[in-house]
Amino acid sequence: MSLIMRRDPLWAVASAIALLGALAPAGRAVAEPAPAFAALLLQSRETAPRLAEAAASVRQAEGLARQAAARPNPTASLEYENFNGSGPFRGTDQAETTFSIGQPLELGGKRGARVAAGRAGLEAARARLAQSRADYGFALADAYGQAEAAERQVALAQEGLTLAEEVLRVARALVEAGKEAELRSLQAQAAVTSARAALDAARAERTGAFARLTALSGSAAPFTSLSQSLLTEANSTLPRRDIDVLTTPAVVAAEAEREAAARRVRVERTRAVPDVTVSGGVRRFSGDDSTALVAGFSVPIPVFDQNRGNITAAQGELQGAEARLNAARLDAQADLRTGLFQVDAALTRVSAATESETTAVEAYRLTQIAYEAGKAPLVELLNARRALADARAQTIEAQLARLRAEAGLARLQGRSLGDR
Secondary structure (H helix, E strand, O other), X not given: OOHHHHHOHHHHHHHHHHHHHHHOOOOOOOOXXXXXXXXXXXXXXXXXXXXXXXXXXXXXXXXXXXXXXXXXXXXXXXXXXXXXXXXHHOOOXXXXXXXXXXXXXXXXXXXXXXXXXXXXXXXXXXXXXXXXXXXXXXXXXXHHHHHHHHHHHHHHHXXXXXXXXXXXXXXXHHHHOOOOOHHHHHHHHHHHHHHHHHHHHHHHHHHHHHHXXXXXXXXOOOXXXXXXXXXXXXXXXXXXOOOOHHHOHHHHHHHHHHHHHHHHHHHXXXXXXXXXXXXXXXXXXXXXXXXXXXXXXXXXXXXXXXXXXXXXXXXXXXXXXXXXXXXXXXXXXXXXXXXXXXXXXXXXXXXXXXXXXXXXXXXXXXXXXXXXXXXXXXXXXXXHXXXXXXXXXXXXXXXXXXXXXXXXXXXXXXXXXXXX
């Protein structure tokens, strides 16, 4: 540990807090490394809150589809007439008891339309679940990549601090030997302070990235590290480019919702047809203890309610679903074209960033040798170190952009990177 770090009171306080945190008893949730992305994706599909709602919607649609096939229940009635009147109907000698059962008969294809609408609603719920899974796969890949990028940024910032401290050591040695002015030492000290601040910022960003990954996956234990490098493996398999716009999850879900809305219009139209209730039973006459069969039927008269309001509402819902389907098709076409260009651009960017980083590493190595030999000023060494840090940061950003592009293209295909 350098003297500069010992003299920094803020660093001392931060170190004390970190030490106390390390010595504190563990909480209920023990931190653990995140599993490989494919395993995390498979595990998260059962625990992720974002997918729980879509899965519940499927269960709801399954229940509604089963209920749609149910027939109307029969009605049992018991009537007791002609008792406790006047004249011959005094008492219960002339009482009549009638027991009958009535069964509503659905006309106009109500049950068939209702069953078809229930099935269409179930298919729409399943399509929305598939879309939610594709969206979630993209979000999880992005969060995983963000966490890895943040972790590498911390390592980069730590390396930058180490390099800055080394430059400060060399600068002080040269100042003491009379080969550099005191200003050079002050410049190196300022670089150390800036590097330490960058390290603190990178650590805060890493904490936030892992917290977002933990929350998105629904894990009970917080993640603090990764067990797989997704940024360097993102392009291990080139994504398919022969994507049919009509098969993208968003378009499939919109098409299923439009079909479900059309089925509901049919349901509302059949409800305007009156149902008939037929009944049959037995009547007992107390006077002579005789019995007789009774039968009948009833039909509502559609004078006031012809279900026109519900039909109009269902038609409006259908028009909205058709508009959403058209918008989904156009958006999918634009997303597909954009996604293909983004993948190509990201691959080119990664290649260029990797080459620039290799050049910056060699440039810094040569500049450091020249500086320690007294053949290059401190400014050149600082510039070389800054260029190296910038090149490595650009490589991380390029790899993250490539990951997002490939994950976005996979989402259009209805899958995720972990499904390869």
